[in-house]
Amino acid sequence: MQQHESGRLRVAVIGAGIVGVSAALRLVADGHDVTLIDRAGPGEATSHGNGGVLASCAVVPVTVPGLPAKAPRMLMDPDSPLFLRWSYLPRLLPWLAKYLSHCTAGETERIARALLPIVGDSLAEHRDLAGGTQAERWVAPSDYLYVYRDRAAFEADAFGWRLRREAGFTWDEIEGTALGAYDPLLGEANRFAVRLADHGVIRDPGRYVKDLAETFQARGGTLLRGALQGFLIENGRLTGLATDGGPLACDRAVLATGVWSGPLARELGIAVPLESERGYHLELEAPSALPRAPVMFASAKFVATPLEGRIRLAGVVEFGGLAAGPGQAPFELLERQVRRAMPALAWGSTRQWMGHRPAPADSIPVIGPSPACGDILMAFGHHHIGLTGGPRTGRLVADMIAGREPKLDPAPYSPARFAV
Template identity: 65%
Template sequence: MSDKKTIAIIGAGIVGVSAAVWLQRDGHDVILIDKAGPAEGTSHGNGGVLASCSIVPVTVPGLLGKAPRMLFSPSEPLFMKWGYFPKLVPWLTRYLSHAKAHEVDRIAAALTPIIGDSLNDHKALAEGTGAEKWLVPSDYLFLYRDRAHFEGDAFGWGIRRKHGFHWDELEGQALQDYDPVFSRDISFATRLADHGHITDPGRYVKDLAAHVEANGGRILRAEVEDVTRNAGKVNGVRAGGETISCDTTIVSAGVWSGPLAKRLGISVPLESERGYHLELVTPSAMPRSPVMVASGKFVATPMDGRIRLAGIVEFGGLDAPPSRAPFELLRKNARAALPGVTWKEEIEWMGHRPAPADSIPIIGEVPGISGAYMGFGHHHIGLTGGPKTGRLLAQMIAGRTPNTDTSVYAPARFAT
């Protein structure tokens, strides 16, 4: 292994904590720095699915034609805070430029090595940490009204097939036999094996962070203002009014990574895809496996004592409060998909997915600055891809060559 380093990791969500675990296993000293503490942001509120098959970006051909109708329909899972729209336009223009078949193919090829074996990546990460108890191997189902509805998604399923994903089909009574909890109006499903889910994502990441701390890592609750350098090499991070010495740093603060990245010469076109979840606490019945309900573009995941419904894309920046309409849509969609299920209470949450305009995460060393690395920008797949991202970063820092081509993720593509 390389010389022992002191590594400051900025951001204690799934990516930062995964990197910390793997770096400790390599013998390094790690410091996790987060303004709110481990798993207090997106890693707390995600859908909980290890969605290895989610390699198809939102920017598929035809999106430009569909988006206006979606924005003005209260039944569609796309929302906009219109006062934010002028600020969004430059990012949105770049984002929509990728809604082409060859771009989808390129993005899917980039995402597959990061998320395509997520269950095993999580098993390797969690082994011996005490967090294993939250990890459940499972199928992952996509639910459709009927076969014609499924065939309308043929483009995306073709991309998945090309990248090695296989599924079987459940239709009519076969779907009811698999899981009778869903409405009979849903008569067709694809079932993908070898997926999984986390029954409490927040606790899972907190337990991983506790393992890091128990093994000598430091966890600091502070906001990082800058990365300090000397002669082109990282020598510390400035946080909470003090400078914390380190040899190496990783920027893995999700959507809040943008300003720090810019200070390091990397100008990522990054926006918040505001995501919502609604938890149905103490439900009368649970889905057997996590599912994506295609008609509403939301997932329903069985968790510890609750069903978490997660989905919705809203553009509105980091500062605006949650909107009511997304919660109402999730509630309406839940009642339609799970008509016989009752629950005792609900928990609402809104958070921020880090969305780079090209839908490909930023992972790797910053050009021209020795010891500066980045790992953020995973859109909807942060939980799914966090463990592999953390392991890749640990390999890069140790000077080992990862077994996948990492050039497509390189921060250099956004160098100023």
């Protein structure tokens, strides 16, 4: 392995979403020569379209007990947040079988324990990452509200709330007229809410990642537009990357390309059962008012987040692969649901977006060295928690490359669990 000087490495980070940019910033801070490469540019894909919430309490995966029985009914319900492109079902089935195998109490508890160290102190991690830069203007502390029809609906979610309590989260319960006093936008259909303090919001996720990337460049990092074609490995050691712009010499590489990481990871000795969980958002421009805090409407499974001069409605789960374009039904559902949930809200125009959440079958990110070449680290598969967990993931990657003892146990995220 060649180094410029003692301890100084040439590191290539592939993928300029929040995970890749966070890793690149940490690696530059460690004194390495870092190149960040992305085919579209920073913050242009999933990191642009996420819900904008620093959801530290998001330790409960989708695969909770009872999901296999509910899913078929949800697919038939036009007001359900679950969609499927039926022509894609044959390709989806192998992954789906693995995914649903985790719908047990024991597996849900195990996954929650693994997610907590990545997301549990998200606001502090983002403040540390963005502090003193132009990106910090987008980071704001906030409550995070889970809204239910009534207390009975909340109690039906007792399993998930038990896991959050065991993870150390506390909350206030707001009921009846007190909920309307907390936020007048919440209609009378919402009679109960859980308020979690010490969460946060990114007021413009796409701009935030771009500002972080500009900071990376200002601190000496190199940003390239291009696509990775493969890894150059000699005698088991990484020597560079093959890109569409030619070879790029490097001593270490970080693969942080989200849902597009699967085929590249297979070249490196792991077969991750990874699918696109297609996510939609609908932005309401020039709203008559902004929610006081991000609101998760629990029954409809969508979040309404106050951003810079607009409200982003994000949610919906659709399985249909990477190639198909967006459908209109999810956007129409989000608009119907917000009119029910916030009947006093008015707005001007709307903007639509669809993107790809990287969903490993076990809902746990893949972070760590490749079994085939330890010079290449994986950092992808964050499912619903990419924005929330990006900075902590970047810190973990930098610790691994520096040989430092990380502050969390890296074992649950190891790529070796998918070794072929």
